[in-house]
Amino acid sequence: MIDRSAPRGVLPAAEPRGVQTVPAALPVQPRTGRLLVLATVFVCAACGLVYELELLALGSYLIGDSVTQASVVLSVMVFAMGVGSLLAKRLRTRPAFGFAVIEAGLALLGGFSAMALYASFAWLGESRPALVAFSFAIGVLIGAEIPLLMVLIQRIRRQDAGGAVADLFAADYVGALVGGLAFPFLLLPVLGQLTGAMLTGTVNAVVGGGLVLWLFRRDLSRRCRLLLLAVNAAVLAGLACATLLADDFERVARTAVYGEEVRVAVQTGVQELVLTGPSSGSPRSLDLYLDGRLRVSGYDEYRYHEALVHPAMTGPHARVLVLGGGDGLAAREVLRYPDVAAVTVVDLDPGVVRLARTDPMLSALNGRAYEDPRLAVVSQDAFRWLRGPAARDRFDVIVSDLPDPGITPSTKLYSEEFYGLAARALTPGGRIAVHAGPLTTRPRTYWTVESTLRAAGLRTTPYSTGGRLSGFAAGPDRTLGTADAPPQDWGFVLAARDRAPELRVDRDTPALRAVSTRGLQEAARDAARTRLSGLPPSTLPHPRYS
DSSP states (O other): OOOTTSOTTOOOOSSOTTOOOSOOOOSSOHHHHHHHHHHHHHHHHHHHHHHHHHHHHHHHHHTOOHHHHHHHHHHHHHHHHHHHHHHGGGGTTSHHHHHHHHHHHHHHHHHHHHHHHHHIIIIISOOHHHHHHHHHHHHHHHHHHHHHHHHHHHHHSOOOHHHHHHHHHHHHHHHHHHHHHHIIIIIIIIIHHHHHHHHHHHHHHHHHHHIIIIITGGGSOHHHHHHHHHHHHHHHHHHHHHHHTHHHHHHHHHHHHHOSOEEEEEEOSSOEEEEESOSSSOGGGOEEEETTEEEEETTTHHHHHHHHHGGGGSSOOSEEEEEEOTTSHHHHHHTTSTTOOEEEEEESOHHHHHHHHHOHHHHHHTTTGGGOTTEEEEESOHHHHHHSGGGGSOEEEEEEEOOOTTSGGGGGGGSHHHHHHHHHTEEEEEEEEEEEEOTTTOHHHHHHHHHHHHHTTOEEEEEETTTGGGGSOOOTTOOSSOTTOOOOOOEEEEEESSSOOOOOOOTTSOOOSSOOHHHHHHHHHHHHTTOOTTOOOOOSSSOOOO
16 A cells, blocks of 8 residues: 655656666566556555554554544554655565565465454453554555555556556555445454454455466566465465464453453444353343443442432433433333333444343343333434434433543543533423543543533533442442442533532432432532533534543
8 A cells, every 4th residue: 555645746766776677578468467467556455454444443442542543553554654665675676576575474464463463452451562563564564565566567568657656546545445445344344353354364465476476477486486385375374274263262362351251242333242241140240341341340330320310310200311321221220210201212333232132131130121112212323313303302301321431432422512412402401411431530531521511501410429429338249349349430410401400319219229319419529529620621623531
């Protein structure tokens, strides 16, 4: 793939010093040979962009913060492509052999990159060094392709440098387009990250090696041909073996990451879902991970969901909207009120909802909320849904049960624009409860959420389970940690349009284990003492979360 950071208008010389300029002895007509070289550029560009996107996806999945990981991968790779272009100058006297070796190396590194990064994460607990190393190595090899292809295409048929560069750029960019579309719509959902990378490496090796060993075979000595055959055969054999063992590798690596009791592991079109815990017994023993992050821990999830939902349910609550919460746990708390008439759950990933419906343990944990006729599900992005006509039906209560605002894909769901849409969907006197991230460990993020709600015209009451609420017992059947393990630090904000809502729970509320009116009010006072004033709100063009 071409170094797109190269200055425009700077073209390679038509006859580089030291490069063989005699026409190549080809087994086909020059026009056909030239088309074959451009087709190879197309395929190699597609493979190169797949490797790049694979590193971006894995960096975001394994490490988090997709903006940072994308910046690291792209900047390192573009720099490495420049280095590779310079190093390729040493290979211009033997361009065919050099190109074949580079493609074999690229197929090997790119094909095994996903497996190596996942292994680094599973057994070493850290993927950043491996991510940077693979970005640099793959970038060097990608950058070395074009100078050598320039020499090869000029040996087939001499033309002006501008025309040759235009042809190479056209094939490269179109190939990059195909690779960029194939990764999210074909390779990732159908084959997954590991097998998709290895299939790409196989295509890369076959096309790159095949071009040289057939079209430019007369440029190679017998020894070079045998060496290239052996190298490419070894690369293809290694990729084939790894593909056959990919499922076993995933199981072993997943066990190293999540423990021995992995019951469900599926890749949806949105994220990876992993459910751990025994298949029978107490549902409090299960854990639900989304893209490697613990989203639900069965032994204490009720602390979170009771503190999030019940303060918002004081007052009218006939119509309730749950944003996120596809696991059904927030809906479970809402449906405990018999006078709730309708609950709408808007979750982006239908795979989470499907798992919450069908998995016996998760279904037991959420009280089989999806069997309640009052509950309706919408599989759509919450921001888009609030902008649509369906959100014009006003709600008495909105529960925002979304991932932490520091996770980049969720940032827009913690913006002033998003809360403005949510406020518009509230009835007069309605309330919105927002999960705002941990108050103790990330106070700036928490108070930015609170500031953003106020900027959207809402009056706020902040509180956290890390304060007085942590004194409530976690229950006798916890399976993680000990009875005196430190409680989770979950921060919330309760908001309304007319005035700051009071923190309390109704006397008629079904028996609660983790919240009480007194505990909530004391938690609010504790939270207020940590306030960070003067923080600007987060908006779509200027996100404030790190």
